[in-house]
Amino acid sequence: CGTKGTGICPAGRWNETEERDSICGGQAFPGSSTLTRLVCILGHPSLSQKVEDKAEEEGPGADQVETLSLQEVINRQEAGFTVRIQAPGSETFKLQVSVQMLVAELQQVLMDHEVTCHRTCFSLQLDGKALDSLTELQSVQDLQEGALIRVVEEPYTVRDARLHLRHVRNLLKSLDPTDAHNGVNGSSLSYLSLYIQGDMDNGQRVSGERESVNLTPPDYILPGSKDRPLIPLQPMREDWKPWQCLRILTVSSWNPPPGNRKMHGDLMYLNAVTLEDRDLSITASTRGFYLNQSTAFNFNPKPATPKILCHSLVDLLCQVSPAFKKNFSTLQKKRVLRHPYERIATPFQVYCWTAPLRDHALDCIRAEETHTSRMEHFTNIDMLRGRELPRRNLPERLHRERMLFKTNSDFVAAATLGAIACVDGNIMPINPGEDPRSQMFIWSNLFFSLGFDVRDHYRPLGGDHAAHTAATCDLRGVQAYARLDTEGVTAQTIVPGILEKEQEQSVVYGSIDYGKTVLTHTRFLELLERTCEPLRIQRHLVLDHTHLPIELCSSTQTKGIVGNDGRHYIMDLLRSFPPDLNFLFTEDREELSEEGGQLLGYPRQHRHGLATLRPELLEAFVQYRYELFLKMVSSGLKKQERDPETQEDIGDEELSLTIAPGTQKAKDGVVAGGSHGEDSRTRKNVLSEACKTAGSINDSCFDIRFNPDICSPEVRFPTECSEEVEKQRQLLKDAAVFLLANQIPAVRVAVSEVITRCAKHIFRTYLQAVEPSALSAAVSHFLNCFLGPSSPLSDSASFLPPDELLTRKRSRRRRSHGNRVSMVSESTWAKLTPSDLWCLVRTEARQYFQYTLHWCVIDEAVEQFGLQKISLLREMAVKTGIQVQLREYVFESRHKPVFGEEDVVNMFPVVKHLCLTTSDATQLIQHSQAAIQQGLLKEGYELISQALTLFSSVCGVLHQDVCVCLRLLGRLCYIMGDYREALSHQEKAVLLSERVLGIEHHQTIEEYTHLSLYCFAGGQPTTSLHLLYRARYLTLLVNGEDHPQVALLDCMLGLVLYGLLDYDLSLKFLLNALTLSSKYHGPASLKCAHSNHLLALVYERKGEFRSALQHEKQAYSIYRDQVGQNHESARESSEYLKSLTQQAVTLQRALNRIYGVGGSSASLTPLTAHLCQVPQLNSANFTIRVAGLLKDWPMKRRWAKEHRHWTEEELCLEGQHPGVTFSLLMLRRMFCGCYLMKLPVEDL
Secondary structure, eight states, rough: OOOTTTTOTTTTTTOTOOOOOOOSSOOOEOSSSSSEEEEEEEEEEHHOOOOOOOHHHTTTTTTTTOOOHHHHHHHHHOEEEEEHHHHHSSEEEEEETTTHHHHHHHHHHHHHSTTTTTOEEEEEEEEEEEEEEEEEESSTOOTTTHHHHHHHHOOOOHHHHHHHHHHHHHHHHHTTTTHHHHTTTTTOOOHHHHHHHHTTOSSSSOOOHHHHHHHOOGGHHHHHHHOOOOGGGGGGGGGOOOSEHHHHHHEEETTTTHHEEEEHTTEEEEEEEEOOOEEEEEESSSSOOOOOOOOHHHHHBBBOOSOOOBBSSSHHHHHHHHHHHHHHHHHHHHHHHHHHHHHHHOOOOOSSSEEEEOOOOOOOOHHHHHHOOOOOOHHHHHHHHHHOOOOSHHHHHHHHHHHHHHHHHHHHHHHHHHHHHHTOSOOOOOOOOOOGGGOOOEEEEEEEEEESSSSTGGGGGTHHHHHHHHHHHHHHHHHHHHHTOTTTTTEEEEEETGGGGGHHHHEEEOOTTTTTSSSHHHHHHHHHHHHHHHHTBOOOEEEESSSSSSESOOOOOEEEEOOOTTTTEEEEOOSSSEEEEOOOTTHHHHHHHHHHSOTTTTTOOOOSSOOOOHHHHHEEEHHHHHHHHHHHHHHHHHHHOEEEHHHHHHHHHHHHTTTTTTTTHHHHHHHHTTOTTTTOOOOOHHHHHHHHHTTSSOOOOOOOOOTTHHHHHHTOOGGGGGHHHHHHHHHHHHHHHHIIIIIGGGGGHHHHHHHHHHHHHHHHHHHTTTOOGGHHHHHHHHHHHSSSSSOOSSSSGGSSOTTTTOOHHHHHHOOOOOOOHHHHHSSSSOOHHHHHHHHHHHHHHHHHOOOOOOOOSSHHHHHHHOOOOOHHHHHHHHTTTEEEEOOOTEEEEEEEESSSSEEEEEEEOEEEEOOOOOOOOOOOHHHHHHHHHOOOOHHHHHHHHHHHHHHHHOOOOSSSSHHHHHHHHHHHHTTTHHHHHHHHHHHHHHHHHHHHTTTOOOOHHHHHHHHHHHHHHOOOOOHHHHHHHHHHHHHHHTTTTTHHHHHHHHHHHHHHHHTTTTTHHHHHHHHHHHHHHHHHHHHTSHHHHHHHHHHHHHHHHHOOOOHHHHHHHHHHHHHHHHHHSSHHHHHHHHHHHHOOOOOOOOHHHHHHHHHHOOOOOOGHHHHHHHHHOOOOOOOTSEEEEEEEEHTTOOOOOOOOHHTTTTTTTHHOTOOHHHHHHHHHHHHHHHHHHHHTTTGGGGOO
């Protein structure tokens, strides 16, 4: 919506002119303690069946569905034309619009336009005819290029007046980051414009850029610095300075208007105080806004002098206040200069963990939204309207997915608000007489319950721990079903009629007592059968309470309910994935441990019985078994054509290539099966044997599925299924062993993650015993015990600030303060000490993660592992929703607490929700990756561009998938040499990552790194340097300096500084990069060779040939040992080593001549000219050796031939220093090599 430079209306948000009357969509977990009830709906028995029956009756030619190609759909999405807009009181202006834009979206664009932004209640007319707001522009008759659309003012209603007031408030606060800090209205932070300073628009290097800017970074960014300041995380922006237009704008206390004034058209009354200190009483009427004669104590609604009636509140204020008119004009000019991505609201709210202390200003809209009850929403009906939309062609699928994404995003927003209201006590529970832990809530037709095991429902699985974990498992199951998007299956909230009868009577499928009583239903089996294959769930038999076998297509804990609307619902999807036997302590402990070897004592007793295998692990295990299956089939077929006497050894050797450790039993079975009957074995037998060994449920094809009930203690299986049950149990054991033997050894234990997660678990329980009035004190006290000095303070309560309710008399103040100290000291949370908390952390780590923390205090762990307390604070705040004040914290202070009550600014919900996207765009991304792998970069670029259009159409521009597309487009443009386009795409990617993921998210840091590379290639070296400094600061804040990502950043910083001729600063970063590369990749790795080579180049420019020779010798030695002396890198290193040796000899001879002859200046001329010359190596050596990289990777030769002559002369930009060109070539060499070899970004 809104293309080619026009305003953008995100698909993920409702228009501001619409009330959110319809909220529906998937499932969410808005908070850590309040959980949304998860339910799924299975097909409507009437609507979907009627469509199918109608298609069958009318025949194939009856339903004429418009079939469009992908390119035609993309062209329609991108097609646009220009119209002229005529607004009252302003000149006509041109606006470019999209053909698929709705009239309502055009109205939203006009509400954001500089000329018409102050108007909200208007209609659009073409040739005197009003346009329907739900009509696409391409469907409007006589609307063509250059058509004149008039903005016609419409009468106000009470709703329109309130929306207009809200819009004016948003305009006045459009540059204020308060909403972003408070986490409301879809606002989030972005600081990219602070570093690029408008240089991205032209894509050219600013003249004199390098000479006018100081290249030295702040001390806290330099290698070796231990200072980690927090204030630079949110630097001060000039455009965020307070730009006040009014002192006060609020709703009057005279509201609502009396009956006689309603008859005169009065809708509401407002109060305003201008910058000239003039008090205004304003009447909002059906015709517009005017001043009345009311005061704070006297109601006089008659118009005041001068009698001015304006349809817009902004126009009225401009006429009565010159200061407002001047400041508002300046404010709008600054607002429109911001990037559109900085102004659009995000579909899902992003919260920041730091915020500065700001003055709390009057805001009538904020107060009204807080205390106004929301409207009821019919979630089931709204969701079904989206799920049951047709999807026969691409336009229909895009329309359907767009509606689903919008309803899901609005559902998450509504559920989050409802969860906050439940926790704050603003919603009356439906069972107020029961224990607070058992209370349930209904808000806006959403059902909420607390994550406790109040009725011993989860007692067999672990009580409260299982109840809390069940929510995450349930969401994971709902996400799996939503990703499939199987026809007839959708996500839902309250099942119609579930509260009108007992649960036992409403459940017709599954079990409510963990398998003791099991029911089945034909319709549920029919619908769930569609999801068994993609979810890898085996259709199986279990015994019911009458000992009769019944069939299920899901876990027994998945309950099926028939609602009052006739639809079939399923709920409780927490067993959608198979259990992890490593954490199920059963009678099979010895068997599992014996089969897997000495696997750290698994299986182990866990605190709950809901430990399940993640979907990613299941896919990895199935992929491993599929490779084993293919190898066995290939080996078995080859054995038929060879000598049987020699095939046993050959087959064993081939199989050993794909079998991982821990599955020796499976290997022996395969070899034994292949050692007899080779002459008579048919292809069918080979396939059957391979399927059997791989664990397939089908003997004729590879199909691995899991039985989710195989380890449920209460579930019984028929006797005739004992063999199949044993196979399924063995398959789960193999998956558990695969996790320990293949996946986990590749992961490094993160001590900081273990510590922060344990602290999060403790904090969750700790916070439940805190009274609301002591939340700030309790949270700050917990942080002091967690991150403060190890030795406890003498009296923690003595540092509490004085109570606001104390009287002025000294005796009473002392007595009241003493009472408060004693009251706080008696609280449970106030008795926590640093030693007690660390003991709890150690116990939690041992019980939950089976990891032993050997240190007595946290300071010892911080010192031994090089952890940072500021990083631990960030992780803790992000995981628990704590927002702290943006200031510098002194963690080593032993005289006063590190955190005070005022440092805890807010607490936000930690939200988990469904992530919906468009399947067609996802397939385009997969096709583009295949094309790029074959070397077809231009074709891959086109496919990604098409995917970007589809993602933007469905999810809006502020979405993570859009960010991925922009990142890929930037990479391809950079590789193909189009730096300007690479800069444009990557700038948007950085903005989206900051807005959607967070300003210090690891993906945001990566986007900054890429943008700096493209800036350097585009002739903006100092901008590139500032972006790298920002990326390094964020990396240091999040991870510290002891991290492999820092090595990459330091290497890039060294090259950029080398191009800017700052050799001393370049050496600091390159030496640190060499140290980190040697630590994490080994001293003999190719990364160390590259770092040594770069150091040799810098030392050469400084004239220190001895050091240059030393590093280049190390580089050559590594190249020779790793890739061989005939490799191109080794040959280049050898040639450069010879050049360095010759230069060192020349220098020594010159020095000897100087001291021997007496210091002739003429003897220094050739040497000085050589040392001052910027490195100009043979252009052939600086050619990007794509052809050499393609030898080892499946890339097409055509692209290599087109781009193999990237020489120094071709890449040198006009007016750019040769040293910058040299660094650019080195960076380009690193990037292209990494990209073509499909290495991760960290290996640039």
